[in-house]
Amino acid sequence: MTSRSSVEPFALRDVAAFDHECDVLVAGFGCAGAAAAFEAARAGADVLVLERASGAGGSSAQSGGELYLGGGTAIQKACGFDDDPDTMFAYLEAALGPHADTEKLRLYCDGSVEHFEWLRECGVPFNSTFYDKPTWMPMSDDGLMWLGENSWPYNTVARPVPRGHRPAAAGFGGGILMERLAAAALGAGAAAHTDTLATNLVLDDDGRVAGVVARKYGKTVLYRARTAVILTTGGFVDDEEMLADHAPVLLGHGKVSDGLDDGSGIRMAAAVGAATRRMGVVEIALTALPAMVCRGMLVDGLGRRFINEDVYPGHWSVHAVRHQPGPYWTIIDEEGFEDVPEPDRWGLRPRYVTETLAELEASLGMPPGSLETTVETYNRHAEKGEDPYFHKDPKWLRPLRAPFAAIDPRAGFFGGGAGQGGSGVAGFTLGGLRTTVDGEVLNGSGVPVLGLYAAGRAASGMHGEGYVSGTSLGDGTFFGRRAGRAAAGTP
């Protein structure tokens, strides 16, 4: 084991002079940092945001931009969907579970319509149009999409309502989201110091967080925070040692991040006794394409189906990588493949095409008869519009007929396909600091570390063991705002 950059706290009494002072110091200018800075500044605090990169954005800016929102937003209404906080809560408790944080989730659902309006006030544009097809991310600028609400078993738990809200951008919407949120924070009065990496907390003799030590262009810069420090430094997918210690399932896979999610905020806080929570929970994306998977089937290395293919794609991804023997394959027939709209193919082509399943399973190294048995079983039930194993929506059920094709999800798109030497799997971490609903960081005795707050992926959020898109930007901004208000003394 190697020793590494020190995250141990500095003592306030050892600091001769600070370079900068503020009321509330925010470390990290992604979505959670922007939201926290906005609210703290709007509450009248003197707010400084440190960002290690040369500008605001963080991993949020490189994301798809989805925000999981509902309860009856203006877009939902405009698109003809009737929603309410309880229905939203029921879905999220199941989809983010088991063991979702129901206290945070309840607040999140109850406050979602207001939060959507806040995003619009910050200048984030949304179109009131609905994208009604399976995808990781529409290439259109539609403002609303499904995120698994219409799939089994979730459609038995809560009335299906789409809640994926998307900034008005074709494809990746994280850029415009962060452009507007950062501008809003600065507009509210927050100042930003870029190229400035927070490295250590400063503690006074009573154990209260009193500032941070930072590095800028190789020099140490000392910041005094009179009221509070808010850590919005992101997760730790980019730190191999933290992954090995806490989430080794992601070792060797692609990273969904801006490359700077090194967990430094989590380590800094733990060094002053902050508790962490669920550090092993991760989100995983297997780079298979929902439009193909729904029309065929996803099978494991033994030729077996293992889930209804119309769930939120992160769910089949986690299920595959966590729970099934690989490699994974999309099995589809010619009719199904031809039915996939060209834009939804993202350039993927079948790797194997055969007239018989016996040939296909042999090509893929599966046990003899395995894929034949799987497809025979699937077809027998699909004839009747049924899927008694996994309950895929009948609209996707149709017997598969020769010729058949197998598509290697690792041949895929973002996150490093096999073609780019990747594993076809990319992910990020969901565990982090243990916080109250107001972002107060708790120590191992369950007591707040005075003067310390956290939000975004530096904190453990609403999630249990499950995940759907939009709940990172969603809880990062929602609980970032709450942390900003609480840190400014106006909860």
Place this chain on the structure above:
Amino acid sequence: MTSRSSVEPFALRDVAAFDHECDVLVAGFGCAGAAAAFEAARAGADVLVLERASGAGGSSAQSGGELYLGGGTAIQKACGFDDDPDTMFAYLEAALGPHADTEKLRLYCDGSVEHFEWLRECGVPFNSTFYDKPTWMPMSDDGLMWLGENSWPYNTVARPVPRGHRPAAAGFGGGILMERLAAAALGAGAAAHTDTLATNLVLDDDGRVAGVVARKYGKTVLYRARTAVILTTGGFVDDEEMLADHAPVLLGHGKVSDGLDDGSGIRMAAAVGAATRRMGVVEIALTALPAMVCRGMLVDGLGRRFINEDVYPGHWSVHAVRHQPGPYWTIIDEEGFEDVPEPDRWGLRPRYVTETLAELEASLGMPPGSLETTVETYNRHAEKGEDPYFHKDPKWLRPLRAPFAAIDPRAGFFGGGAGQGGSGVAGFTLGGLRTTVDGEVLNGSGVPVLGLYAAGRAASGMHGEGYVSGTSLGDGTFFGRRAGRAAAGTP
């Protein structure tokens, strides 16, 4: 969130007087504490062991007593098995993986023969007889057993050699193991204070651990440790809040512990900035019986096999509970059930018996045709002595014929069967403090917390995501000894 018993450190300068002084203080008198105390005392240190219960033992004393040892022990040789450290390492790296701690594992395998001799010198009795049948724990007093080494895929990774070493006791051998280890520690000169619960560490102004605060009969007792404190306080399966924070998969299940594994040592150390590692890793036992499972098959709630049934039973347990939809069933035919020796039935009886699989799958609420398909596939290959899906040993392969039976693993034995209101699942935690191979506890910067050591389930040991029996008592005693020597200044 509730605040709870404080684990925050006391400052040495605030302590007016100590009640007791020693060189090395060991908190917890289970197997790791006994091993650490023995070595520290033998090295000449003045050693005090605190134990919250009224006597030594801890969870170790209530365990089966298996020790995973090999490399060519006297028992292995007497039973006719040829072993070496490299073969042992190859198996454990696979069985405790992925992501086993290879540095610890290497030392463990290289030192295993010496460690076995040390156990014998401590007075732990072993018989040189071999138990050659599948089981969780023999009811005989045989000294050697398989722990998964002879099952696929492990038998392709390393030449199969049995390494489950058992103290000479019919059934549970943890009692005699701990009786002898505790006596050896006291015999080497360590003293023990029982009914004494360590609650907080004491830190000097340089951040060095200088003692512990404890509670005895409701009173605070202060201990000065001149050299070091060794935390051997066990895991955290008995603390519901820690489970919710780190290993929620065990919530609602049975606990394999003495009821006192509340993670207090982990929390005390984290409060002084100690790093933790892999807090979500757990071992799980599904209370199905290996002798039955091997002769039939284990299926999930959809009537599907998912593993070769002759693996170490903890492996099918984890696989089921972590990765398959429940409930789980042992499916067996009359011939197979009758073939199970009466002592290996542990009182379990079939819950459903039918002439057809169609009836059976209907009774169990499985999709129509599911169990029929599974058994038809199994039988077709078993006729040829093959299992191309999971590679069960041919000696267990035989087509299953009517009448069929399903046995509910939850009806089972220890850990709370459904009959006792339990879930049929019991487990314990494997995550804990991040330590060097000498037990030094590391902080978040990878630097040792001065004066602080840990071993046993309070620490993260050799394990990756896998487990086999005997590796808890094994690494607890092995690395407990190393910590004891290092803490006494004689590494």
